[in-house]
Amino acid sequence: MTTAARTPQQDRSRATRRRLLEAAVDCLAELGWAGSTVTVVAERAGVTRGAAQHHFPTREGLFTAAIEHVAAERLAAVRAGTGELPPPGPARTEAVVDLIVRLYTGPLFRAALHLWVAAATEQPLRERIIALENRVGRESHRAALASLGVAESAVGVRESVQATLDLARGLGLANLLTDDAARRAGVVRQWSRLLQAALDQASSDRATLDQASLGGRPVLD
Template sequence: MTTQTTPARVPQGERTRAMRLRLMEATVDSLVELGWAGTTTTVVSRRAGVSRGAQLHHFPSKQDLVVAAVEHLTDRRRDEMRRSADQLPADGRTRGVLEILAAQFVSPVFFAALELWVAARTDAELRELVGPLERRIGRETHTYAVELLGIDEARGDNRQLVQATLDLVRGLGLAASLSDDTVRRATVLDSWATVLDHELEMS
């Protein structure tokens, strides 16, 4: 006589979190592949394997869904960035930091966010949602760049150096959205690391 064991039931809270994560990842994938116009709630729910009813229950509109997706996955990328920073060598640290920062701007999350920012320019409702998120992400990225570079912003032109660094890597990310810019990006980052090291030593 065999004894059948009943599979352990996954708690509702875990199932809900897993479903929301699938929806958000599917949203980012769709934004990258199809753009803002091609990303619809129907497309996302199908990609995520989630019913339309369940998707609308958690995210009543496309705007709610895409903003939540970009915010969540940006947070996850930040956690990955922290883990990468733990592996930085003492020698060539500045160049390593630039690589970590630049990687954030050539990631699927950045390209998804880029679709969001462009759409928000002419969509007042979306702009109301995107504005606070963009400002929060900007502040957090700036703070983390200061931490990674290990500098005192109050000294000299250090604050401007950090902002220039972020503007630089963001611009490189925009260039990479249209073509593979890997070689030129590496050369630019090499040169900027030298400039940063020199300026930080002088401050």
């Protein structure tokens, strides 16, 4: 009886946790760090303050877990959508750049931005956010490579993909106070062209290298 009764309770607990995480991201995106207290989040999630504190004993823990949870969900959605993209080439590259930039101009980025900036001056947040930044950064880079359908072993690919994520972050920041969509569309198109040229160059370098190896000639002479 005790074992049978446990599962729905665990389910309820997981659902509560999830509601808290999603409400935390919404609060941060709308109200910023100063306005986002555990009480405000609990209220928005329809949960008592006690229940919120049971799940997340510290404010820092709640908001860091919230960004990680929502980022993981978004990245999983990106990965799941990879099969529906056109084959590698200009159309796919532009679709992927556009997708990445969308991720960095939505509420998740806005929430993360508030948390990052708060972490610059609040020590209890700082270490947590540095660790989180490493994990999310690595996962985003992998998801971008997989979406573009490229391997990062070719010369310049790693840096070109990193630059794409840095550009997306900058575009996210430019969209903070005003709707920057019209300007951004032109930047996304132009960068997609330049990125495609870099990927083409990398794959042609690679083909030359493969041919040289197959022919038994030294790769560098």
